[in-house]
Amino acid sequence: MLEVATWKSHKNLFLNTLAFTVCFAAWMFNGVLVTFLVDNQVFNWGPVKIGWLFGIPVLTGSLFRLPAGMLTDKFGGKPVYGTLLILCAIPMYLLSKADSFTSFALCSFGFGMAGVSFSIGIAFTSVWYPRERQGTALGIFGAGNAGAALTTLLAPTMLNRLTNNGANIERWRDLPVYYALILAAMGVIFFIFSDNKKPASSGKTFVQMLTPLKHMRVWRFGLYYFLVFGCFVAFSQWLVPYFVNVYYLPLVTAGLFASMFSLPSGVIRALGGWMSDKFGGRQIMYWVLGASTVISLMVMVPKMEIQSPGRGVMAKRAGVVQAVTDKTVVVKELKATSEVLGEQPYPLNAKPTVMENFDDRMLILPGKQTWQEPVVKVGQTVKKKELLAKGVTRIYFQANVWIFAGLVLVLGTIWGIGKAAVYKLIPDYFPEEVGVVGGMVGVLGGLGGFVCPIVFGYLLEWTGVWTSCWMFMFVLSVVCLVSLHYVVQKMMKDKHPGDMRVFENN
Numbered sequence: 001m002l003e004v005a006t007w008k009s010h011k012n013l014f015l016n017t018l019a020f021t022v023c024f025a026a027w028m029f030n031g032v033l034v035t036f037l038v039d040n041q042v043f044n045w046g047p048v049k050i051g052w053l054f055g056i057p058v059l060t061g062s063l064f065r066l067p068a069g070m071l072t073d074k075f076g077g078k079p080v081y082g083t084l085l086i087l088c089a090i091p092m093y094l095l096s097k098a099d100s101f102t103s104f105a106l107c108s109f110g111f112g113m114a115g116v117s118f119s120i121g122i123a124f125t126s127v128w129y130p131r132e133r134q135g136t137a138l139g140i141f142g143a144g145n146a147g148a149a150l151t152t153l154l155a156p157t158m159l160n161r162l163t164n165n166g167a168n169i170e171r172w173r174d175l176p177v178y179y180a181l182i183l184a185a186m187g188v189i190f191f192i193f194s195d196n197k198k199p200a201s202s203g204k205t206f207v208q209m210l211t212p213l214k215h216m217r218v219w220r221f222g223l224y225y226f227l228v229f230g231c232f233v234a235f236s237q238w239l240v241p242y243f244v245n246v247y248y249l250p251l252v253t254a255g256l257f258a259s260m261f262s263l264p265s266g267v268i269r270a271l272g273g274w275m276s277d278k279f280g281g282r283q284i285m286y287w288v289l290g291a292s293t294v295i296s297l298m299v300m301v302p303k304m305e306i307q308s309p310g311r312g313v314m315a316k317r318a319g320v321v322q323a324v325t326d327k328t329v330v331v332k333e334l335k336a337t338s339e340v341l342g343e344q345p346y347p348l349n350a351k352p353t354v355m356e357n358f359d360d361r362m363l364i365l366p367g368k369q370t371w372q373e374p375v376v377k378v379g380q381t382v383k384k385k386e387l388l389a390k391g392v393t394r395i396y397f398q399a400n401v402w403i404f405a406g407l408v409l410v411l412g413t414i415w416g417i418g419k420a421a422v423y424k425l426i427p428d429y430f431p432e433e434v435g436v437v438g439g440m441v442g443v444l445g446g447l448g449g450f451v452c453p454i455v456f457g458y459l460l461e462w463t464g465v466w467t468s469c470w471m472f473m474f475v476l477s478v479v480c481l482v483s484l485h486y487v488v489q490k491m492m493k494d495k496h497p498g499d500m501r502v503f504e505n506n
Helices: 007-027 029-039 047-063 065-075 077-097 101-126 131-162 169-193 216-247 251-267 269-279 281-299 401-429 434-463 468-495 497-505
Strands: 304-314 319-324 328-334 340-347 367-374 387-397
Touching (some): 029 131, 047 101, 065 077, 065 101, 216 401, 216 434, 269 401, 281 468, 304 367
Antiparallel strands (some): 304 387
């Protein structure tokens, strides 16, 4: 890494960020294209095949991050990044010729390699900046995540225009060609204008470069990144069916809400890098994991309507039922000698109807309704304390869509800050192995984007509750937070044992 940032540092950071934005937009391309083709019945693919076409680019772009990072440490970012961009343009172009699931899957495997651009860019950016500015620099680079939101926002409109809203459906094949041209052009620009630079560890063998992976710290960083990046990628796609099924929103509106989640998370990453430089990556991760735990807890309460037994009405004396209505039960009370004491009315709470369509209202807190329903008939003999009318309590929670969307937006933003904080910690502990360590952490984070939607699907099928995905987020956030706190406590005991004993005894 350099002692002082120069104009070359800033130029290469700009090129890295621009290339990463292009690559990330291509990496998420199937989410829009496959949905469009299935909706327009171009291909008759079921949920399983759709899931695989969504997941293949994410999987391949994650698995190859480690070797890509190692190659960057060995040869520098210019040849590796430029070659990647041009190579990914080839399967992207071939996607325009695909006419079956197999050909789509093979092309998706190819252009999915665009996802390894993250580990290349992280390693290449870190060598151009001093340690005290690496958090900011890596955060700015990570803002290229916004490429996912660009595809989500722009690609549907482009497909509609190219196909004349489905009238000329085969024109969908033009869009992969445009993406391929952009990838290839970015590769040429990178080769012409970027400057190559290698870290001090570039002379090591590949076996020596893998040495840092034996440290548990690398895997902890991977766990944190599994949450803040992997879950971010997963929810970028999962939120669309979530809004459609839970809040009955149109597909276009659901896509807009999903974009609101993903776009700020990418852009805010630059701020997260600056904050990590100023306050420290570990301190920022404390706040990120704590906030993720709290927000996941808040949104895991499902939109629901529960009907439960409530306060009923019992006879004060034995008698014979004389009249039964929705609002009252009249009982002719008798003494033990069958002597008539008189008629005793028992007022009932009638079933209300004012909240039948509570989805159309702006409700924030859970509400309830209570009423009583008669369980006796006219002429029936009842005993003392026998139930005349059963109580019913209805509890309803709207889980207001605007409040939910706001909390999800905040969570996406917090995860964006967390992504920068994780990659601030890597050069702090592994300054000469950023490519290898960053690549491994990127692999684990990328696998989160592949694994989480599958986990969400099984949880939904098992529980029947859409918010089961947030329950999983809550558990994962707690695990990460406890892991971080345990390590910090252990470090404090190792470095300041006397202070820790005083703290623990108070």
